[in-house]
Amino acid sequence: MLFTPIKPMLLTLKSEAFDDERYIFEPKWDGWRILIHKQGDRVEAFTKNGGNVTAKFPELEMVRHAIKVDTAILDCEGVCIRNGRSIFDDFQFRGRIPDKHRISQAVSTHPVTFVAFDVLYDGQDRTGLPLSERKRILTDTIDPSDVIVPTMGVRGDGIRLKKGTEAWGWEGIVAKQLDSKYTMDTRSTQWIKVKNWREIDTVILGYRLNPQFGLIVGLNFPTVQNKRVATVELGFKPEERQAFLGIAK
Template sequence: MLFTPIKPMLLHMGNNEEINDNPEWIYDIKWDGWRILLHKQGERIEAFTRHGNNVTAKFPELQEVGRSIQSHTAIIDCEGVVLRNGVSVFDDFAFRGRLSNTSKIQQATLTHPATFIAFDVLGTNKPHTNKPLVERKEILLSIIEPSNSLLITPSVTGNGNNIFQLTKDKGMEGIVGKRSNSTYKTNHRSHNWLKYKHFKVIDTVILGYKENPFTMLVGKQLSNGKCKPLANVEFGFKPEEKTAFREIAKQIVTKVERDMTWLEPRLCCKVQYLEKTNTGSLRIVSFKGFNFDKVPEAIN
């Protein structure tokens, strides 16, 4: 298992209205970056993504990470992030992940310093995956000396609603709830691990659409009258909404390019999204209904 790709345990999406304050649940802050598995033995340390890619060379910070892990041998599950005022910024860590030039990587350790936030341990000198989460958390605390490059995520037992509100107030992604007795099952998505995210809803104008799969391109109208695309929306449509939309769209088609049908920017809809990128695009977007009372000029 050591220094070989591991598919980590994954979460299901939880219902924000059903966050459990039961003391049998442990809640962590959900950080927005890349899922990373750290492998350490002696002075050797390597980092793998959830898809099995070895990204060690991209993060010189891992040398400090290795010194922060007090155990000779360890496999630690964490989130790789770039923190800005205590909040993880997905785009900044993704920027780090795209770099391959050595000098640019070294420069980015100053402008986009990576931090690895640990939340679980799969093993040290022996496997821990069959131990309950509460015990694995204790092991994690005992083997990590926090540093600028390696932290342990804050956890609370019960009180899920309190930490959910706290992360919302701070503009964070959300929280993760896990049963305190849950074991760690690699390559498995478990209902014992649930993620709760803070989504936002905004009005947008529909700029065009594609079929196969059905996708709407939504955006906003700028002050100069032009439209800026914000997101491709694939999810959240009811069959009857697609049918009604196609009938309306026939009347406002401007041109068809390959698989894209462009429309006059007259029809508005609401979309739900998790966050905006640095360029203003929307991440993790779903359709939340048409807004026939809205006019494009009123969207900002």
């Protein structure tokens, strides 16, 4: 498991927030899912699709010192925080820089924080433990800093947290059953995401078919036309998708 790509446990989408003492509710961070592997002085980072992105994030050297155990695998969201919000475009920018010199500069202009929300391994396989126990181990594993912190969370009070994320302009919330075990490569009904939706009028710039159908949409600004702002993957009936592809062809 160590230093090999892992397909993490995924969330199921739900439309409405709820309260339930069996769940812990956390903010939904807006970045890339990153799994951090550490053993001794070696630390590497993998995306949820298995890509090794260690070279793109020099901050991992500081992360190595902040993980207090010799060996660990942590499930995180890599984010760039600006004005109290995680900005997806900023992290996307960091993840796409190919040049080593520009990466070094971006550490100052677009600093990265890894928000940790689960521990899979700390010398022992912890995936079979309930989430409540894994959260306790995670807290003991990390020395919080600017580069890595455990995520915040509240028990039972999902509706109020959802309203808070709406007021703060955050992406939404995540609800996880406290007794849930960590099952890799699974979209679990025990882990739920509730998103904050905002509506804007966009221009369709293109589309993609893999890993799933999506429309590439953009906006026009005074200084740039047709700037890509999102990929729309939800809300299409099969017949609507086929009708669009027929027109696009």
